[in-house]
Amino acid sequence: MSGEAAGSGQAADVMCKKREDYLEWCEYFMAVAFLSAQRSKDPSSQVGACIVNPENKIVGIGYNGMPNGCHDDVLPWARTASDRLDTKYPYVCHAELNAIMNKNSADVKGCIMYVALFPCNECAKLIIQAGIKEVIFMSDKYHDTPEMKAARHMFDLSGVKYTKFVPKQKSIVIDFDSINSKRSPPAL
Numbered sequence: 001m002s003g004e005a006a007g008s009g010q011a012a013d014v015m016c017k018k019r020e021d022y023l024e025w026c027e028y029f030m031a032v033a034f035l036s037a038q039r040s041k042d043p044s045s046q047v048g049a050c051i052v053n054p055e056n057k058i059v060g061i062g063y064n065g066m067p068n069g070c071h072d073d074v075l076p077w078a079r080t081a082s083d084r085l086d087t088k089y090p091y092v093c094h095a096e097l098n099a100i101m102n103k104n105s106a107d108v109k110g111c112i113m114y115v116a117l118f119p120c121n122e123c124a125k126l127i128i129q130a131g132i133k134e135v136i137f138m139s140d141k142y143h144d145t146p147e148m149k150a151a152r153h154m155f156d157l158s159g160v161k162y163t164k165f166v167p168k169q170k171s172i173v174i175d176f177d178s179i180n181s182k183r184s185p186p187a188l
């Protein structure tokens with residue numbers, strides 16, 4: 001009997017402690033950027049961005065897509081074509097642009113942008129002009145292209161910090177069924 005009592009006491013203690021495996025802020029914001037990217041219709045590149053203010057509140061989210069009112073089925077998604085007008089490049093809005101334009105605060109000055117991919121030079125200009133102070137990115141796979149070199153150069157000149165995000169875990173799983181997991185009702 002005493003063994004049982006001790007056992008149930010331990011179980012109760014475990015349930016009273018706060019969870020230790022909760023998401024840290026930076027993982028949470030990067031995960032929001034990645035979740036947002038899942039909205040993208042682009043067949044070759046899905047990028048998401050999440051803007052966070054100094055109070056750790058999300059003030060803007062965006063993903064790459066065609067401009068408002070320009071139907072996804074009308075404009076091209078190709079990366080290469082004999083005519084550049086038949087590629088996506090002249091039309092598509094990058095995640096960073098959409099996140100800034102979608103802001104739900106007066107401005108994004110002093111905010112941090114979490115983004116899956118290091119920003120191109122055009123987005124770097126927007127980030128700088130919007131007053132964002134830091135970019136936290138996951139991948140820098142186009143590091144040696146002129147666009148990324150120009151972006152870094154402008155960030156360095158304007159004092160925008162850029163930091164590579166190193167996740168603690170390789171993946172975060174969202175299991176819609178987890179909310180249904182059974183737990184014993186609290187003892188009266």
Ligand SMILES: [Zn+2]
Nearest residue numbers: 094119120123
């Ligand atoms: Zn861009």
